[in-house]
Amino acid sequence: MTQTADISHGLDSLLDDLCALFDEELERQANVLAVCRAQAEAARAHDLAALEARTRALDILMDEAAAAEQLRNRLLLQIVGRTGLSRDRQTLSGLIAIAPGPWNVRMASFQAGLRDAAAETRQTVAANTRLFGRSLRIFGAVLRGLSGEPELGTYDCGGRGPAQTLPHSTLVNARG
Numbered sequence: 001m002t003q004t005a006d007i008s009h010g011l012d013s014l015l016d017d018l019c020a021l022f023d024e025e026l027e028r029q030a031n032v033l034a035v036c037r038a039q040a041e042a043a044r045a046h047d048l049a050a051l052e053a054r055t056r057a058l059d060i061l062m063d064e065a066a067a068a069e070q071l072r073n074r075l076l077l078q079i080v081g082r083t084g085l086s087r088d089r090q091t092l093s094g095l096i097a098i099a100p101g102p103w104n105v106r107m108a109s110f111q112a113g114l115r116d117a118a119a120e121t122r123q124t125v126a127a128n129t130r131l132f133g134r135s136l137r138i139f140g141a142v143l144r145g146l147s148g149e150p151e152l153g154t155y156d157c158g159g160r161g162p163a164q165t166l167p168h169s170t171l172v173n174a175r176g
Contacts, residue, residue, distance in 0.1 A: 022110040
């Protein structure tokens, strides 16, 4: 085997390994999205145990993603060393541009899939943030109502002083 063939064979193996890690990451990100959606369902159902379980699952997925990133970075360093990819081109797009087929197609597919998963996850997280914020505001209003404290920014019917709310009206209004 010639030196060029040996380098190519070694690069093929590294690209196979990298693409396998990319496939795993795409699956992990799909799971992150599913867990984020399940968090919203648990919050809407007021199921705190399920919400905590989903949050723990998300923590595990994030730990796995961090560990996988370290593996990918080690492989990328080896690939950069074999290909001589310039520092300014050491991106996934740069790697796709120099990788031979079929790896460039697999990496481009991963890149598109990851972009889509990240966009959907961002939207879901933003919706969850609004949902959780609303839930916290309602919870705070209920606690203030139970303690007899008026809600901030509310005034009596004459507009002269803080309104006095009754606990039961706060509870009914908070639940809708």
